[in-house]
Each structure stands twice: as C-alpha cells, then as structure tokens.
Amino acid sequence: MSAKLTIALDAMGGDNAPGIVLKGAAIACRRFPEVHFLVFGDEQRMGRFLKRLRRLRNRATVHHTDEVVTNEMRPSAALRHGRRSSMWHAIEAVRDGRAAGVVSAGNTGAMMAMAKLLLRTLPGIDRPAIAGYFPTQRGETVMLDLGANLDCSPENLVQFAVMGEVFARSVLGIQNPTVGLLNVGSEDSKGHDEVRRAAQILRETTLPLRFHGFVEGDDITRGTTDVIVADGFTGNVALKTAEGTARLYSEFLGRAFKSSLSATIGYMLARRALHKLRARLDPRRYNGAMFVGLNGIVVKSHGGTDTIGFANAIGVAVDLAVNGFNDVITKELEAVGAARPTLRESLAAS
Amino acid sequence: MSAKLTIALDAMGGDNAPGIVLKGAAIACRRFPEVHFLVFGDEQRMGRFLKRLRRLRNRATVHHTDEVVTNEMRPSAALRHGRRSSMWHAIEAVRDGRAAGVVSAGNTGAMMAMAKLLLRTLPGIDRPAIAGYFPTQRGETVMLDLGANLDCSPENLVQFAVMGEVFARSVLGIQNPTVGLLNVGSEDSKGHDEVRRAAQILRETTLPLRFHGFVEGDDITRGTTDVIVADGFTGNVALKTAEGTARLYSEFLGRAFKSSLSATIGYMLARRALHKLRARLDPRRYNGAMFVGLNGIVVKSHGGTDTIGFANAIGVAVDLAVNGFNDVITKELEAVGAARPTLRESLAAS
Numbered sequence: 001m002s003a004k005l006t007i008a009l010d011a012m013g014g015d016n017a018p019g020i021v022l023k024g025a026a027i028a029c030r031r032f033p034e035v036h037f038l039v040f041g042d043e044q045r046m047g048r049f050l051k052r053l054r055r056l057r058n059r060a061t062v063h064h065t066d067e068v069v070t071n072e073m074r075p076s077a078a079l080r081h082g083r084r085s086s087m088w089h090a091i092e093a094v095r096d097g098r099a100a101g102v103v104s105a106g107n108t109g110a111m112m113a114m115a116k117l118l119l120r121t122l123p124g125i126d127r128p129a130i131a132g133y134f135p136t137q138r139g140e141t142v143m144l145d146l147g148a149n150l151d152c153s154p155e156n157l158v159q160f161a162v163m164g165e166v167f168a169r170s171v172l173g174i175q176n177p178t179v180g181l182l183n184v185g186s187e188d189s190k191g192h193d194e195v196r197r198a199a200q201i202l203r204e205t206t207l208p209l210r211f212h213g214f215v216e217g218d219d220i221t222r223g224t225t226d227v228i229v230a231d232g233f234t235g236n237v238a239l240k241t242a243e244g245t246a247r248l249y250s251e252f253l254g255r256a257f258k259s260s261l262s263a264t265i266g267y268m269l270a271r272r273a274l275h276k277l278r279a280r281l282d283p284r285r286y287n288g289a290m291f292v293g294l295n296g297i298v299v300k301s302h303g304g305t306d307t308i309g310f311a312n313a314i315g316v317a318v319d320l321a322v323n324g325f326n327d328v329i330t331k332e333l334e335a336v337g338a339a340r341p342t343l344r345e346s347l348a349a350s
Numbered sequence: 351m352s353a354k355l356t357i358a359l360d361a362m363g364g365d366n367a368p369g370i371v372l373k374g375a376a377i378a379c380r381r382f383p384e385v386h387f388l389v390f391g392d393e394q395r396m397g398r399f400l401k402r403l404r405r406l407r408n409r410a411t412v413h414h415t416d417e418v419v420t421n422e423m424r425p426s427a428a429l430r431h432g433r434r435s436s437m438w439h440a441i442e443a444v445r446d447g448r449a450a451g452v453v454s455a456g457n458t459g460a461m462m463a464m465a466k467l468l469l470r471t472l473p474g475i476d477r478p479a480i481a482g483y484f485p486t487q488r489g490e491t492v493m494l495d496l497g498a499n500l501d502c503s504p505e506n507l508v509q510f511a512v513m514g515e516v517f518a519r520s521v522l523g524i525q526n527p528t529v530g531l532l533n534v535g536s537e538d539s540k541g542h543d544e545v546r547r548a549a550q551i552l553r554e555t556t557l558p559l560r561f562h563g564f565v566e567g568d569d570i571t572r573g574t575t576d577v578i579v580a581d582g583f584t585g586n587v588a589l590k591t592a593e594g595t596a597r598l599y600s601e602f603l604g605r606a607f608k609s610s611l612s613a614t615i616g617y618m619l620a621r622r623a624l625h626k627l628r629a630r631l632d633p634r635r636y637n638g639a640m641f642v643g644l645n646g647i648v649v650k651s652h653g654g655t656d657t658i659g660f661a662n663a664i665g666v667a668v669d670l671a672v673n674g675f676n677d678v679i680t681k682e683l684e685a686v687g688a689a690r691p692t693l694r695e696s697l698a699a700s
Contacts, residue, residue, distance in 0.1 A: 074539055137598055147534050150542045184497050184586040189424055192500045192583060217590025221598035230587075233542060236534040237584050238591045240567025245595035248487055248571035252631065253603070256623040266620030273606040273613035281602065 004034055007317055008090040008099035011041030012068045013106020014303045014310075018042070021105065022049040024310025026056040031311065032318050038093050040065050040086040065089050069110045071303065078110030079117060087111060091118050094296040101297030101317040103288075105310060108300055112148050112291060119296040122330055127152075128293035129160045130232070130300065131167055132239065134286055136223030142168045142177075143220065143228040146289055147236035154197035157181065157229055161202060163292045163329055164227035165209050170328045171319055172226070180215035180225035182234060190214060194231070217241075246281055288313030290320060292329075297321055354386055357667055358440040358449035361391030362418045363456020364653045364660075368392070371455065372399040374660025376406040381661065382668050388443050390415050390436040415439050419460045421653065428460030429467060437461060441468045444646040451647030451667040453638075455660060458650055462498050462641060469646040472680055477502075478643035479510045480582070480650065481517055482589065484636055486573030492518045492527075493570065493578040496639055497586035504547035507531065507579055511552060513642045513679055514577035515559050520678045521669055522576070530565035530575035532584060540564060544581070567591075596631055638663030640670060642679075647671055 009025055011018040018041050025037055037060040039046070050057050067085040069078045082088050087106050093099040095118045104111055112128065121128055131144035142164050149156060161179045168177035181199055183191040188199070191214065202211040212225045217238060220228055230238065257267035267274070279285070283302070287309035291298040297320045301313035320326075359375055361368040368391050375387055387410040389396070400407050417435040419428045432438055437456050443449040445468045454461055462478065471478055479495035492514050499506060511529045518527035531549050533541040538549070541564065552561040562575045567588060570578055580588065607617035617624070629635070633652070637659035641648035647670045651663035670676075 072537070135598070137601060150534065182587060184500065184583055187422070217587040217592075218594030218597070220591055221594040233534055234584055234587050237532060237567040237580075238587050241570055241588045241591045242567075242595045244568030244571040245592045246599055247568070248485070249596055249599040249631070251487060252627050256627040257620060259623045259626070263620040263623035266616040266618070266623075268616070269619065270607060270613040270616030273609045273616075276609070277602050277606040281599070 004036055005032075005318065005321055006036045006038060006099045007314060007321075008038040008093040008102040009040065009314075010087045010090040010102065010104035010106055011039050011046055012065070012086040013104040013111075014301065014305070015105075016304075016306075017105065018046045019049055020305065020307050020310050022046060022053055022056060023307040025060070025314065026053045027307060027311035028314040028318075029055045029059050031315065035314075035318060036060070038063065038090070038099050040089040040093075042066070042068075042086075063089060069107050071107050073107055073110055075109040075113035078107065079113050082110060082114070088114055088118075091115055091296075091298065094298070095119055100321040101299060103299045103301060103310075103313050103317050105301035105303050105305060105313070108147065111298070111300060115291055115294055115296070115298045119294040119298070121293050122295060122326065125159050125163070125293040127156050127159070128291050129163065130289045131164060131292045132286065132289040133172065134220070134242070135281060136221050138223030139174075140172055141220060141223055141226060141228055142172065143230065143235055143239065144292065145230065145232040145235050146239050147232045148291070149232040151233075152194060152231035154194050154201060157194065157198035157231070158201050158205070159293070160229045161198075161209060161211070161227065162207060162332070164229060166329045166332055167290070167292065167325065168226045170323045170325055174226050176210055177226035178210045178212045179227040179229060180212045180219060182220075182228055182230035182238065183214035183216065186214045186216065188214075198229075243283060246283075250278075250281075284309035284312055286312075288316030290316065292325075295326065297325065355382075355384055355668065355671055356386045356388060356449045357664060357671075358388040358443040358452040359390065359664075360437045360440040360452065360454035360456055361389050361396055362415070362436040363454040363461075364651065364655070365455075366654075366656075367455065368396045369399055370655065370657050370660050372396060372403055372406060373657040375410070375664065376403040377657060377661035378664040378668075379405045379409050381665065385664075385668060386410070388413065388440070388449050390439040390443075392416070392418070392436075413439060419457050421457050423457055423460055425459040425463035428457065429463050432460060432464070438464055438468075441465055441646075441648065444648070445469055450671040451649060453649045453651060453660075453663050453667050455651035455653050455655060455663070458497065461648070461650060465641055465644055465646070465648045469644040469648070471643050472645060472676065475509050475513070475643040477506050477509070478641050479513065480639045481514060481642045482636065482639040483517075483522065484570070484592070485631060486571050488573030489524075490522055491570060491573055491576060491578055492522065493580065493585055493589065494642065495580065495582040495585050496589050497582045498641070499582040501583075502544060502581035504544050504551055507544065507548035507581070508551050508555070509643070510579045511548075511559060511561070511577065512557060512682065514579060516679045516682055517640070517642065517675065518576045520673045520675055524576050526560055527576035528560045528562045529577040529579060530562045530569060532570075532578055532580035532588065533564035533566065536564045536566065538564075548579075593633060596633075600628075600631075634659035634662055638666030640666065642675075645676065647675065
C-alpha cells in the first residue's frame with residue numbers, strides 16, 4: 001500500500017460520537033500511515049477532540065455538516081430529511097470518487113438506504129447485504145446477511161453466496177472457500193421454500209462455487225463452512241445470540257473465579273492465557289460489518305463500540321479497498337458471464 | 351407426588367437407542383420413586399440392557415414393537431408406515447390414558463406429526479410448538495418455537511406466547527412472567543409483517559399477559575424476559591447458535607489452560623469452581639424439549655444425549671405431569687374466555 005488511500009468518516013454516528021470516531025481515527029492513523037480521512041461532522045462538537053488529536057488533524061480534511069441522522073430515524077425519513085447530514089455527505093464522497101470507502105457507527109437502516117440510493121448495487125446483484133466475520137473452531141467464518149434484508153428470495157440468497165465467497169477469498173485469504181446455507185437441518189427436505197430453492201440453484205449452478213449444502217446454527221462456530229448464507233432476519237438473530245452467549249459464558253466464568261480463594265489464585269496464575277483468550281474473542285476485534293454488493297466500500301461499526309473497535313472498523317474498510325474487493329466481485333461475475341450464462345441468466349434459467 | 355405416575359418411553363429413538371434410553375430410565379427410577387414406565391421397543395435388542403437393570407425391570411412394563419422410525423424418515427412417511435413403531439405405540443399410550451406423558455429421543459418431525467394426529471391440539475391452540483428452557487444471566491428463560499413450525503402466522507406466535515407464559519409460571523415457578531417477541535430490533539417499526547402484527551395483537555389483547563415488546567438475540571442469554579417467542583426457523587437457529595457458541599468458548603478455554611504450565615496449575619486450583627460452572631451450563635441439564643399445545647405431555651430428548659441427559663428429559667415429563675401443565679393452559683384459556691372474549695375471538699377481533 002504505497003498510494004494514498006482516502007476514507008470518509010461519518011463523525012456524528014454512534015452512541016458516543018463524535019468522540020469515539022475521532023479517537024478511533026487517530027489510532028487508525030498510527031496503524032495505516034498512508035490513509036487520509038475526510039471527516040464529516042459538526043465542527044463545534046468535534047473541535048475539542050481535534051484540538052488534542054494532532055496526528056489526526058494533520059491527516060484529515062474536515063467538512064462541517066449541521067445535521068445528524070439519529071438512531072430512531074426511519075430509513076425513509078432519513079432519505080427525505082437527511083441529505084445535509086454527516087452520513088449522507090460521507091457516503092456521497094465515495095460516490096464522487098473522493099474517498100475509497102466510508103465508515104459510520106450510525107443508524108444501520110438509514111445508512112443502507114442512503115448507500116443504495118447513492119452508490120447503487122453492483123451489476124448482477126439485486127440487493128446488498130451486511131456481512132461480518134467471526135472466530136470459529138477452525139479459523140474464521142464469513143456470515144451474511146446480518147440484517148439488511150429481512151425477507152429474501154432464493155435469488156437473493158444465491159447472490160449473497162457469491163459475494164460471501166469472494167469476501168472469504170479476497171479478504172480472509174481462504175483458497176476455495178466452502179459455502180453453507182443456514183437451515184434447521186442438513187437433509188435436503190428441511191427448511192422453508194426459499195432456502196430449499198436457493199440450495200437447488202446452488203447445487204445446479206455453473207458458478208465456480210463450492211456449495212457444501214445446509215448448515216445449522218452450531219455449524220457457525222464449528223467452522224463447518226467458510227461462508228454462511230442466511231436471510232437478514234435469521235442472520236441478525238444468530239449473530240446477536242452468539243454475542244450474548246459469549247457474554248454469558250464470560251460473566252459466569254468471572255463469577256467462578258471469584259467464588260473461592262483457590263479459584264482466585266488459579267485465575268491469577270492463568271491470567272496471561274485467559275487474557276489472550278479474551279483478546280481472541282473480543283467483539284471489538286470483529287467490529288466492522290461490510291455492506292456488500294454496492295459500487296463502493298461501506299463499513300458499519302457497532303453503534304456502542306469504543307475507540308479500539310472503531311479503529312478496527314476503519315481497518316476493515318482499508319482491507320477491502322486495498323484488496324479491491326468490489327473489483328474482484330465484478331470480475332468474478334463477468335468471468336462467469338463470459339464463459340457461461342451470467343448469474344442473472346443462470347438464475348433465470350434454473 | 352404420592353400417586354403412581356406412568357411415563358411411556360420410546361426405547362428405540364435416538365443415536366444410541368435402546369441403551370441410553372433404558373439406562374437413563376434406570377437413573378430416573380432412583381430420582382422418582384413413584385414413576386412407572388411403559389417401555390416400547392424391540393425385546394431382543396433391549397434384553398441385554400434390561401437383564402442388568404433390575405431396578406428398572408421391576409418398575410417397567412415392556413411392550414414389544416418390531417418397527418423403528420429412523421432419523422432419515424420424513425414425517426409423512428412415518429405417519430403412513432410407522433404405525434407399528436415404538437414411537438407410535440408410546441404416544442398412543444398417552445392418548446389412551448395409560449401414560450401421563452411420553453419421552454422419545456427419536457426423529458423430531460415424525461414425533462410431532464404422530465403427536466398431532468394422535469393427541470390433537472388443545473382447544474384454542476392451532477399448532478403445537480417445541481419449547482425449551484436455558485440458563486441466563488438472571489435465571490432461566492423459556493423459548494419457543496424451537497423448530498416445529500418454520501412459517502408462523504401472527505396468531506400462531508400469540509398462542510406460543512400464552513403457552514410459554516403458562517410454562518414459565520407453572521413449571522419454572524416464575525410469578526408474572528414477562529414475554530418478549532424475538533426480532534432484529536426493539537423499535538415498533540422493526541421486523542417483518544408477522545412479528546409486527548403479533549406484537550400489535552399482544553399489545554392490544556385482553557389476555558392477562560405481561561408483554562415486554564420486541565427482544566433481540568442477545569436478550570435471550572441476558573434474561574431480559576422470562577419467555578421468548580419466535581417462529582420455529584429462527585428459534586431453532588438461535589438455540590443451536592447458542593449451543594455452538596458455548597462449545598466454542600469452552601474449547602478455547604480448555605486450550606488456554608493447556609497453553610502454559612502456570613495456566614495449567616491455575617486450572618487445577620480453580621478446578622472445583624470451573625466444574626460447577628460446567629455443570630451449570632451442561633446442555634444435558636437442559637435436555638428435554640416440550641411439545642406444548644397438545645392434549646398430552648410429550649417430551650423430546652436430544653438424539654445424541656447420554657444416559658444423564660435422557661434421565662433429565664424424563665424429569666421434564668414428570669415435572670409437567672406433576673404440575674398439571676396442560677390443565678393450567680386449558681384453564682387459563684377458559685378463564686380468559688369466561689371473563690372476556692376467548693383467545694380465538696380476541697385474535698379474530700383484533
């Protein structure tokens with residue numbers, strides 16, 4: 001990465017904006033010396049942070065915006081009334097080629113609606129999805145959709161499979177990733193119509209994709225496949241259930257270590273190993289969900305994250321830009337189209 | 351519990367049948383001195399186990415059955431061809447009043463289909479659901495449906511809410527339990543049509559039910575509500591995702607303790623506390639999902655459980671029978687009907 005890379009930031013999105021956004025960007029400045037930031041937000045509210053963050057100040061261009069998309073705002077309202085917001089301007093910078101990608105910790109629905117309108121979907125993709133990756137027993141697994149599309153057609157699920165596969169290959173560096181469809185059982189007869197029809201298309205398709213078949217909820221952390229495809233309702237519930245279960249386990253573990261003197265001494269002796277474990281499972285490490293399927297790189301940070309988490313979300317945007325994620329998807333779909341029917345035709349024909 | 355209580359067992363269902371079923375029943379004999387068993391299965395295959403389990407032999411009546419419902423069998427095929435199976439006969443014993451409840455570790459879909467046909471649903475309930483309960487940060491939470499109904503109408507979800515509430519009250523002993531609907535966000539506008547419509551009915555209904563509103567995946571283990579209602583697809587994925595995440599955490603923890611000498615010594619010192627933690631989160635402790643909404647007590651054990659887990663599933667059936675679970679639901683619905691419109695009318699009217 002020698003060329004300068006510009007990332008647009010919505011400084012006003014998230015529970016603790018603009019503080020965590022600016023401090024997170026300052027951390028990212030140290031990690032990615034070639035990155036420049038376009039910062040959109042309220043100059044007055046950002047002033048006291050920027051004053052103290054000299055490194056960031058030297059690497060950022062600040063654009064004042066008056067308006068903020070709140071967490072409570074519906075996507076439709078944000079589209080109508082949010083065109084002077086920090087979120088809108090930051091996404092617009094990607095559309096106009098002034099930034100390679102955008103990161104926001106703001107309202108997910110509003111962000112997706114604006115990104116769809118401003119950036120449009122990639123050729124061959126009907127609906128963008130939200131993708132994330134997580135630790136498993138075998139490494140890391142990409143899962144999508146995490147909540148952008150509550151109802152999905154079989155064709156949507158197939159397109160998610162293609163995008164997830166490219167993500168696993170180009171960003172996680174997995175060769176020949178396998179793809180699984182999230183279901184309530186592994187037999188062909190299991191599941192509702194959409195998921196069974198999507199499986200049929202994926203089994204019969206000419207796409208160069210290693211389709212494993214159906215997977216179940218416990219296959220996510222088992223790492224049975226490198227990519228897990230689900231509709232956005234199921235994917236969102238699965239993601240949050242996993243986060244909640246990890247938190248429960250961690251809390252019970254903390255209580256266990258406090259339950260007796262010998263347990264506490266045991267904790268002290270195992271502390272280094274346990275800290276490593278905590279770092280490995282740290283949700284901040286996996287912060288930064290990608291909106292995939294758009295003409296531009298859009299990364300959504302968890303609204304309640306801290307500076308470390310926000311810096312990681314910026315890292316995801318940098319990774320995607322450096323690896324030319326969208327170019328790979330587009331080429332993939334074109335290559336498939338040149339040799340064989342395009343994805344769209346393949347879907348229509350099957 | 352002074353009167354004799356009879357439980358029917360499908361001895362041929364599950365991965366390690368009939369061994370774990372019979373050994374599990376032998377453990378249950380010690381725990382529940384008043385329980386008698388009707389055991390349905392292949393006499394020859396059961397013989398070598400029964401020979402060694404004298405206590406069970408003295409407390410069981412064995413009925414020979416030739417046929418077995420396999421895990422691969424579709425529910426429709428099981429209904430057509432499985433009428434001489436151990437599973438069918440065991441459920442029939444409940445219908446005929448010869449047993450208070452039935453326990454099987456066999457094919458879930460087949461068992462639900464047979465139970466619906468033989469036992470019929472309770473008045474006011476259109477579709478039975480699968481319910482289970484789990485540890486949370488605040489105690490225990492009941493979740494349903496865990497996989498019986500992949501597509502659910504708003505009315506189905508409302509009926510699940512009523513049954514879950516009675517379960518939390520009568521079996522877990524929670525006073526005034528709260529009920530949450532599983533969704534991708536807590537705002538009223540979130541979610542697909544079914545879940546938003548169900549919330550509307552639950553907010554407006556005259557049923558004596560404390561409806562909390564929407565909950566998200568991480569609220570399951572947080573214990574935000576005492577009851578969590580979901581369609582069977584989402585509920586099943588959430589359940590298995592939670593199980594998988596707990597397993598991942600436990601495996602990573604095991605590796606952490608083996609990663610250095612001081613961590614291993616730390617483990618030894620904390621061992622007692624960690625064993626207690628493991629016992630608390632042991633999936634066998636929560637084995638035994640209830641088919642709720644039927645004229646009879648039907649408990650499904652995990653197919654891959656061991657003897658301890660199967661004994662716990664028997665314990666769930668005993669609990670439900672002793673607490674008169676179905677009588678409470680029926681009375682609840684009748685009481686509601688006497689004072690106000692019945693559930694069905696309330697649903698139709700809203």
